[in-house]
Structure formats: C-alpha cells, structure tokens
Amino acid sequence: MLRSCARGPQDALRCALPAALPAVCDRLRECAARIPEAREVLTILEKCTKQQCKGDFPIVVFEGLDATGKTTVTQAVKDALDAVLLRSPPACISQWRTIFDDEPTPIRRAFYAAGNYILASEIAKASTQAPVIVDRYWHSTAAYTIATEINGNVQNLPPVQDGVYQWPEDLLKPDLVLLLTVSPEERARRLEHRGLDKTKEEAEMEANSLFRQRIEESYRRMMNPACQEVDANPSKEEVLKTVLQLIKKHCAL
Numbered sequence: 001m002l003r004s005c006a007r008g009p010q011d012a013l014r015c016a017l018p019a020a021l022p023a024v025c026d027r028l029r030e031c032a033a034r035i036p037e038a039r040e041v042l043t044i045l046e047k048c049t050k051q052q053c054k055g056d057f058p059i060v061v062f063e064g065l066d067a068t069g070k071t072t073v074t075q076a077v078k079d080a081l082d083a084v085l086l087r088s089p090p091a092c093i094s095q096w097r098t099i100f101d102d103e104p105t106p107i108r109r110a111f112y113a114a115g116n117y118i119l120a121s122e123i124a125k126a127s128t129q130a131p132v133i134v135d136r137y138w139h140s141t142a143a144y145t146i147a148t149e150i151n152g153n154v155q156n157l158p159p160v161q162d163g164v165y166q167w168p169e170d171l172l173k174p175d176l177v178l179l180l181t182v183s184p185e186e187r188a189r190r191l192e193h194r195g196l197d198k199t200k201e202e203a204e205m206e207a208n209s210l211f212r213q214r215i216e217e218s219y220r221r222m223m224n225p226a227c228q229e230v231d232a233n234p235s236k237e238e239v240l241k242t243v244l245q246l247i248k249k250h251c252a253l
C-alpha cells in the first residue's frame with residue numbers, strides 16, 4: 001500500500017520525487033506486493049549500487065524535450081570521441097517501463113529514479129575505460145516530475161534555488177550536462193518528420209504549451225550541476241560542432 005504524503009501541490013511534488021536512494025527503495029517496496037516487477041528492480045538496485053566511484057574519463061549528459069536531437073547528437077559524439085553511450089532508463093529494466101508508466105506518479109517516478117541509480121553504476125564502470133555520453137539522467141526525472149505535479153504557468157513552479165532542483169547527494173554526478181533546446185516550431189517539424197507514436201507526455205505537450213515551458217524552465221533551474229543550454233535549432237553538423245567544443249572546453253580529454 002502506498003503511503004499518502006501529499007497535502008498541497010508542493011507536498012505532492014516532494015512526495016512524487018524521491019530525493020535519495022533509500023526513498024526510492026521504500027517506494028518500490030511499498031508497491032512490490034502488487035507489482036512483482038518492483039521487486040525485480042529492487043534486486044537489481046541492491047546488486048549494483050555499492051560501487052559508484054567514477055573513473056578518470058569525463059561523463060557528459062544530454063537532456064531536453066523529446067525530438068530536440070539527443071539520440072542524433074549522442075550517437076555522433078560517441079563516434080567522434082570513441083566514447084561509451086548509455087541511456088536511461090537502462091536496458092536491464094526498460095522492459096518494465098510500460099508497466100510503471102501506467103502507475104500513479106510516485107510509483108512511476110520511483111521507477112525512473114531507480115533507473116538513474118542503476119545507470120550510475122554502469123556510468124562509474126564505463127568511465128574507467130572511456131568518456132561516457134548519457135542520454136537523459138536525473139535532470140529528466142526531476143524536470144518531468146516537477147512539470148507534471150505543478151499546474152499553470154512557470155510562475156507556479158517552486159522558486160529558483162528550491163531543494164527540488166538539487167542533485168541527489170548520493171547519486172554519481174556528471175562532469176557536464178548539456179540541455180538541447182529547439183523552438184516549438186522546429187520541434188513540431190522534427191516530431192512530424194520522425195512520425196513515431198507520441199508518448200502520453202508528448203500528447204499533453206502538444207495540447208499544452210505551458211507544460212513544455214514548465215519542463216524547460218525546470219531544466220534551467222536545476223543545480224549542482226546546472227544544465228548548460230545548447231541551441232539545437234541549427235543543422236546536425238553545426239550542433240555536433242558546438243557540442244564537441246563545449247565538451248573540450250569543460251572536460252579534460
């Protein structure tokens with residue numbers, strides 16, 4: 001049985017976003033009797049969260065709304081730097097994603113948060129061998145949770161510097177987080193061109209530009225590490241050039 005912890009929207013948000021590994025595990029334990037896959041996720045978490053020390057190679061995360069070009073640019077950066085490319089949620093739990101996507105927000109977000117901790121151990125290991133490129137990590141979990149739990153325009157978001165924008169203290173930190181942004185018109189063109197089924201959130205974004213604005217603004221407020229914004233409207237080649245320059249500037253390579 002999921003314990004209720006929400007009174008107002010800010011409480012609901014804090015309840016929906018587990019801020020550290022013990023809170024993620026508690027949330028999964030609470031629903032494990034009803035959702036056997038939660039127990040599977042816990043088992044994987046227990047095995048992999050012991051060693052989270054990173055290696056000497058840089059860790060670069062790419063964030064952004066759907067169709068901003070993360071898949072395209074992360075693949076190109078991987079090839080250019082001979083890096084390891086990882087994404088969240090990690091492959092070992094992604095087969096259960098549709099189950100958790102249909103659950104209430106606190107359980108759904110516990111799944112994605114757990115994915116970030118599992119991914120952290122993969123990142124730590126990989127960063128001893130090569131640069132690591134990551135397609136979505138904690139900032140996505142936080143930004144989408146905040147934007148879902150808070151309604152209306154961006155003024156309703158928790159204030160800048162609020163604790164919800166903080167990186168969890170027990171989660172491996174990347175060296176650089178790049179936030180890809182494109183204009184709503186360009187993103188609509190790319191979504192149409194790609195022609196895949198829309199996620200529930202994507203359908204909501206199409207209907208509600210405020211939701212999209214809340215996600216982007218939440219990304220912009222994330223701290224420690226903050227996101228560095230990249231204008232991803234130009235061609236694939238130009239975006240790759242900008243991104244490689246930023247990585248060279250901020251990371252030892």
Ligand SMILES: Nc1ncnc2c1ncn2[C@@H]1O[C@H](COP(=O)(O)OP(=O)(O)OP(=O)(O)O)[C@@H](O)[C@H]1O
Nearest residue numbers: 065066067068069070071072190194234235236239
């Ligand atoms: N710089 C660019 N200029 C024009 N088209 C682009 C550019 N980057 C990516 N695209 C195209 O836009 C579409 C979406 O790109 P991509 O799949 O890389 O985005 P994404 O951020 O990974 O999306 P998602 O989060 O939904 O997986 C693809 O068809 C891709 O070829």
Ligand SMILES: Nc1ccn([C@@H]2O[C@H](COP(=O)(O)O)[C@@H](O)[C@H]2O)c(=O)n1
Nearest residue numbers: 066088089112136137138140141144201
């Ligand atoms: N670390 C993450 C990763 C993803 N999410 C949720 O998944 C949706 C996007 O996934 P894509 O496969 O389309 O990139 C996103 O809308 C988030 O709800 C997450 O919460 N945390």
